[in-house]
Amino acid sequence: MKALVFDKSGIENLKVKEIEEPKLGPHDVLIRVVKSGLNPIDYFVVNYIPVKPMPHIPGAEIAGVVEKVGEHVKGLNKGDKVVVYNRVFDGSCDLCLSGKEMLCRNGGIMSVVTNGGWSEYFSVPDKNVFKIPENMNWDLAASLPVAALTSYHALRELEINPNDIVVVFGASGNTGIFAVELAKKFGATVIAVSRKNWLKEIGADYVVGYNEVVEKVKDITSGKMANIVINSLGSSVWDKSLEVLGYDGKLAFFGTLTGGEVKVNLSSLYGKHIKLVGTTGGSRKELMELINLCKDCKVKVWKTYSLEEGAEAVKQIMSENRDGRIMLQISSQH
Incomplete structure (x- = not known):
């Protein structure tokens, strides 16, 4: 089978290669990968982050069709449309047991601590596999595990309610699109x-x-300013994020595309009773809720690339001209 592989860091080393089909354990599911959404994590995996194993297959956001299931797998069958919850977690640490698998003390992100999904077939434990509606389009499906879940989790952590004024920085980006849609929902x-x-x-x-x-x-807001601010960009909009936040407001931040170092005036924060909330990913329960809540969500796709064009697709993640999502078409949609 074909996969996008690199043997040392750098986009120029990302090549399509023939590799062996993954082995299936008794609790594993073999997925024919149809589509993957590209995220900044993929850019950093290919270029900067230490990953394992090497040579390495990137790809954090995976949607496809069940091809085969291990002998102990229940509730999943060949032909099911599915998405992959992309966190490696043991299920037994205190954080997993409290429903925060994305913070597992012995875990990590698939495509960083394991191979990712930019291959024709991908083997994953059944506990990471979630069925999606038959009529859900693949662009939306492939956007749920990272882009949508990140925003959904952040909004849940902020306890958003219908009277809130929500300001979304980076609104046309991967997570921003869903922060806008979900806040409206x-x-x-x-x-x-x-x-x-x-x-x-x-x-x-x-x-x-x-x-x-x-x-x-x-x-x-007639001077009251925002109740909630989402900052998915990092330091470039940090000051403005705080400026548009009103009294008793909440700021969620995830991602440091424009830098991770900021200065904070503590008195301006406590004087306005501001809550700063760092968030990452989301839980399996939230992914399950999201699949249901987001059945009619829209995705703005800028460009779709084939597996062979993967290196170009990764380059374009950081393009200033990007207008919506970049998707990787890995196999046919049928």
Whole structure:
């Protein structure tokens, strides 16, 4: 079978190779991978992060069809459409037992601590496999395990409610698209910070530019400012994220695309009773909820690449021209 493999860091080393089909244990599921969404994690895996095993197959966001199941697998059958929960977890540490598998003390992210899914077939434990509706399109399916789950988990942690004003920085990015859609599903008023007007089609009540965001939020809220801010970009929008946040507001942040170092004025935080919430990934229960909640979610796809074009697809993750998601078509959709 074919897979995208690199034997040392660097996009130039990412090549399609023939490899052996993975072996199946009694609790494993063999998936024919149909589509994968590209995320910054894939860029860092290929270029910077120490990974294992080597040579290595990247690909953190996986959707496909069940091809074969191990002898002890229940509830999954050949032909089922599925997505993969991409966290390695032992299920027995205190964090797993409290429903936070993404923080497992002995775990990690598939495609970092294990091979990822950029191959025609992918073997994974049955506890990581979730069925999706037959009529769900593959772009949406492949976006659920990382892009959508990250935003859903953050909004759940912030205890969003229908009266909230939510400001989303990086609204046209992988997670931003879903932060906008899901905040709208929760009934909030959503202000997307972006130059992309198509965000109104997926639920943004307002689309405002970075330079005008503080004034616009002030106008829209009659000076009260936002209850919730989502910052998926990092340091470049840190100051503005805090500026648009009102009293008793909550800021969730994940991702450091534009840098991870910031300065914080503590008195301005405690004086406004601000809550800062760092989040990562989400739980299996949340993925299950999301599959149901997001059946009608929309995904803006910018470009779709074949497995052979994988290196080019990884390069484009960081493109300033990117307008929506990048997808990898790994096998046919039927």
